[in-house]
Amino acid sequence: MTSPCESVFSARDVTKTFGAFRAVDGVSIDVPAGEIYGLVGPSGAGKTTLIRLFCGLAAATHGEARLLGHAMPGDRRAVESRFGYMPQEKAVYRDLSVGENLLFFGQIYGMDRQRIARRTTEILSLMRLGDRVRQRADSLSGGERQRLSLACALLHEPDALLLDEPTIGLDPALRAQFWDHFHALSKGGRTILLSTHYLLEAERCRRVGLMQAGRFIAEGTPAELRSAAASRAGRAVPDMEDVFLVLTASSEGAS
Numbered sequence: 001m002t003s004p005c006e007s008v009f010s011a012r013d014v015t016k017t018f019g020a021f022r023a024v025d026g027v028s029i030d031v032p033a034g035e036i037y038g039l040v041g042p043s044g045a046g047k048t049t050l051i052r053l054f055c056g057l058a059a060a061t062h063g064e065a066r067l068l069g070h071a072m073p074g075d076r077r078a079v080e081s082r083f084g085y086m087p088q089e090k091a092v093y094r095d096l097s098v099g100e101n102l103l104f105f106g107q108i109y110g111m112d113r114q115r116i117a118r119r120t121t122e123i124l125s126l127m128r129l130g131d132r133v134r135q136r137a138d139s140l141s142g143g144e145r146q147r148l149s150l151a152c153a154l155l156h157e158p159d160a161l162l163l164d165e166p167t168i169g170l171d172p173a174l175r176a177q178f179w180d181h182f183h184a185l186s187k188g189g190r191t192i193l194l195s196t197h198y199l200l201e202a203e204r205c206r207r208v209g210l211m212q213a214g215r216f217i218a219e220g221t222p223a224e225l226r227s228a229a230a231s232r233a234g235r236a237v238p239d240m241e242d243v244f245l246v247l248t249a250s251s252e253g254a255s
């Protein structure tokens with residue numbers, strides 16, 4: 001486990017460029033153990049790119065992204081079994097069955113067969129996919145495939161979770177169920193960095209980082225963001241969607 005004072009996700013002035021384009025532009029962030037931190041921001045703001053830097057799937061052009069105290073991607077092997085990643089495109093192996101997908105990921109995480117079997121039963125029951133073990137992933141519905149993708153990220157009970165739009169396209173009941181589970185994980189000391197376009201979900205995060213054009217233009221608890229928006233707008237801004245609109249519009253105006 002991570003010591004209480006050590007950040008699970010930390011970055012200092014991290015930049016990721018593609019040619020001359022700055023997808024992530026001088027971002028600093030610290031997420032302590034047990035926190036749920038939400039990345040929000042317009043499409044193309046750099047949320048996925050930042051998550052991929054923490055997973056070690058891309059290297060920062062400047063600065064350093066650290067996961068569980070390890071520099072990524074250099075130390076990726078040292079933390080591979082301690083984090084779970086749910087990509088935006090919800091990658092599962094479509095020609096494998098549900099059970100085979102979990103077996104595959106379990107082996108990658110270095111789990112023994114017995115633990116994979118125990119966790120497969122637990123996690124599929126939690127994701128309400130217990131009766132789908134033998135079904136091929138390409139015959140699942142979109143929401144079922146999404147639950148399988150989350151199951152793959154959670155199988156090995158990782159300390160840190162990176163979830164890129166984990167609830168997109170889910171019905172409200174399933175979305176609520178996912179959030180209950182995220183909060184249970186957080187209570188158990190797990191740390192979650194997630195992205196979302198659902199501003200109501202931002203309310204359920206301990207802290208939120210609002211990204212625009214690769215930068216953090218606001219960061220804090222939902223209450224702090226609401227009060228930042230109120231001082232920009234000169235009126236109360238109770239609705240999180242309005243908070244997003246006020247802060248992104250005023251930042252565009254400032255640049």
Ligand SMILES: Nc1ncnc2c1ncn2[C@@H]1O[C@H](COP(=O)(O)OP(=O)(O)OP(=O)(O)O)[C@@H](O)[C@H]1O
Pocket residue numbers: 018021023041042043044045046047048049050088
């Ligand atoms: N490999 C790449 N090559 C070139 N440009 C890239 C690459 N990856 C990302 N980008 C660009 O970086 C910017 C940020 O992309 P990113 O996927 O991080 O945005 P996002 O905030 O996750 O958006 P969305 O909400 O649509 O998922 C985009 O303009 C994207 O086109």
Ligand SMILES: [Mg+2]
Pocket residue numbers: 047048049088164195
């Ligand atoms: Mg994205």
